[in-house]
């Protein structure tokens with residue numbers, strides 16, 4: 016127990032506070048598992064960067080993403096869940112106990128629910144980091160407002176890109192959607208909203224080669240290349256929005272939990288990961304549906320799976 020003297024011991028630690036983590040916290044606290052939620056670097060998760068959520072059941076007129084997460088947290092708190100503003104730096108599940116290090120301190124748990132979500136993908140261009148927050152954005156709902164009456168370029172061809180492009184068009188004077196292929200991946204209804212919007216133009220078979228700007232003004236233009244013809248053009252723009260998918264937040268679990276080539280956690284029966292007592296839920300597992308409601312559903316599943324595991328373990 017000498018090691019344990021330096022550690023806090025919990026029945027359950029939930030890592031992450033998005034829709035999956037918070038739903039797990041609601042269920043686990045109602046089941047008297049006394050969960051502790053490590054909120055991570057972005058409390059509330061990705062829904063805190065969206066505006067109106069129209070498809071979460073129970074809200075006829077929609078609900079703001081941050082409000083929805085706030086309500087979920089309050090619901091978990093009301094049943095006794097505890098929240099720590101900590102980010103997990105290290106996980107060690109190798110020695111028969113479930114150990115996490117967060118904020119330099121060690122924690123031991125009887126069960127862990129990983130609900131760390133995913134983060135936006137970048138193209139890998141130098142200008143992305145250089146101009147992030149100065150013309151480059153990964154969140155239309157957070158930043159579109161700043162582009163009222165301005166020109167904006169969005170990159171991507173999935174549902175996120177459609178959603179963001181449509182949203183930005185409410186503010187910007189014009190939006191150019193840049194997509195690397197000649198067909199969109201997005202669902203028909205979301206495509207149609209973009210294709211029928213007179214403010215939006217699409218550059219097909221086109222990639223972004225460079226983000227151009229200056230220290231004083233931030234982003235000023237992007238250099239685009241048509242991959243079919245090889246032709247390049249410089250497109251003046253005030254903003255550049257990335258909407259090309261996400262990367263799962265699983266770095267700290269590398270070597271500890273089985274994951275696929277993209278880094279998404281692999282689950283077997285229900286939400287069980289490769290380590291007994293560790294369960295996973297939400298976008299950290301799911302690269303297919305990625306909906307608030309599916310993440311919440313998985314959070315519920317993970318809590319029930321963890322409860323069963325703990326009961327069987329006695």
Ligand code: NAP
Nearest residue numbers: 171172173174175176178195196200258259260303304305
């Ligand atoms: P996604 O479906 O993976 O689409 C990513 C898009 O970015 C694709 O069009 C892809 O091009 C493009 N892309 C990826 N890497 C690129 C690169 N390096 N350079 C240029 N383009 C690149 O991601 P998502 O749009 O974020 O959606 C993820 C999931 O969430 C989907 O299941 C989606 O249905 C769901 N979602 C649903 C809603 C909704 O229903 N309200 C809203 C948002 C997202 P290719 O097509 O050529 O691969």
